[in-house]
Amino acid sequence: MRYDWSVDEIEALFALPFNDLMFRAQQAHRANFDANEVQLSTLLSIKTGGCPEDCKYCPQSSRYNTDVESELLMKKAQVIAAARVAKEKGASRFCIGAAWREPKARAFDLVCDMISEIKEMDMEACATLGMLTPDQAHKLKEAGLDYYNHNLDSDPDYYKEIISTRTYDERLDTLKNVRAEGMSICCGGIVGMGESRRHRAGLVAQLARMNPHPESVPINMLVKVEGTPVAEDEQFAETLDNFEFIRTIAVSRITMPGSHVRLSAGREEMSEEMQSLCFLAGANSIFYGEKLLTTGNQDAENDQKLFAKLGLRPMESPVPSSRRMVNA
Numbered sequence: 210m211r212y213d214w215s216v217d218e219i220e221a222l223f224a225l226p227f228n229d230l231m232f233r234a235q236q237a238h239r240a241n242f243d244a245n246e247v248q249l250s251t252l253l254s255i256k257t258g259g260c261p262e263d264c265k266y267c268p269q270s271s272r273y274n275t276d277v278e279s280e281l282l283m284k285k286a287q288v289i290a291a292a293r294v295a296k297e298k299g300a301s302r303f304c305i306g307a308a309w310r311e312p313k314a315r316a317f318d319l320v321c322d323m324i325s326e327i328k329e330m331d332m333e334a335c336a337t338l339g340m341l342t343p344d345q346a347h348k349l350k351e352a353g354l355d356y357y358n359h360n361l362d363s364d365p366d367y368y369k370e371i372i373s374t375r376t377y378d379e380r381l382d383t384l385k386n387v388r389a390e391g392m393s394i395c396c397g398g399i400v401g402m403g404e405s406r407r408h409r410a411g412l413v414a415q416l417a418r419m420n421p422h423p424e425s426v427p428i429n430m431l432v433k434v435e436g437t438p439v440a441e442d443e444q445f446a447e448t449l450d451n452f453e454f455i456r457t458i459a460v461s462r463i464t465m466p467g468s469h470v471r472l473s474a475g476r477e478e479m480s481e482e483m484q485s486l487c488f489l490a491g492a493n494s495i496f497y498g499e500k501l502l503t504t505g506n507q508d509a510e511n512d513q514k515l516f517a518k519l520g521l522r523p524m525e526s527p528v529p530s531s532r533r534m535v536n537a
């Protein structure tokens with residue numbers, strides 16, 4: 210496993226002839242995984258909207274006028290009921306997301322309770338709650354959390370075009386706090402926000418230089434939600450070419466061969482053929498269920514049909530339970 214990728218090297222991978230890139234991605238994928246298995250996660254927004262941050266793509270920011278209604282933190286019983294449905298539909302991991310800059314004390318304790326109950330259902334638990342202190346990371350670990358999601362969003366240079374209310378270093382600090390507790394990391398970014406290929410290579414380099422690599426790497430295709438700056442400003446007008454998105458998946462697979470590369474936001478707008486090329490490029494994880502926080506997602510039935518056409522199977526829990534006991 211390599212942790213010393215330079216941006217130049219990664220940009221050179223992006224520039225490979227498409228068939229060569231796909232071949233390299235398949236080699237890396239098959240050396241580390243069953244290439245016909247896809248890990249299924251279900252994501253539930255437990256506290257929607259009203260976030261003070263200014264991420265320009267996010268309809269949950271209170272700074273933008275979007276259709277997203279702010280909601281209070283969901284009750285634990287509702288969250289557990291949703292986790293049960295997700296498990297029945299085949300999800301091995303249940304992720305909960307709250308639109309916070311960082312968790313506040315009372316709500317944080319409630320979320321820790323939810324996580325403990327999800328773990329009792331023998332599912333993997335993942336959360337995305339904003340920035341964490343070392344103490345909060347410790348408490349989540351004690352509650353049984355397996356994964357913490359905190360994305361880098363973009364290349365460090367381009368990042369400031371997208372978010373001004375938290376720094377790149379603050380993101381890295383949260384990831385460090387999560388790692389210090391031995392939890393797994395879910396960390397990726399968003400492409401199609403007007404960044405250059407060099408910036409996309411820079412984002413992948415940031416992820417691929419982490420040692421160990423993030424266990425899950427969500428690659429999101431920007432969804433332009435009406436009312437957010439990315440949908441309104443000229444700077445973000447250009448739509449990313451589908452092949453460039455597939456290349457980003459392939460390059461992530463090659464540079465982080467043991468990670469679950471997740472085809473994330475934007476999947477609802479992708480054709481079956483586009484999704485298939487993403488799987489061929491090494492994506493082996495999807496969000497499964499109706500909604501991806503507040504934007505749409507492919508519904509579970511469509512996914513099952515596509516899996517049947519492609520001969521794909523849901524992956525059993527990707528972390529063996531014995532390892533979970535030791536490291537999680």
Ligand code: SF4
Pocket residue numbers: 260261262263264267268269270307308309310339
């Ligand atoms: S991406 Fe997260 S932190 Fe940024 S505005 Fe949306 S909910 Fe808030």
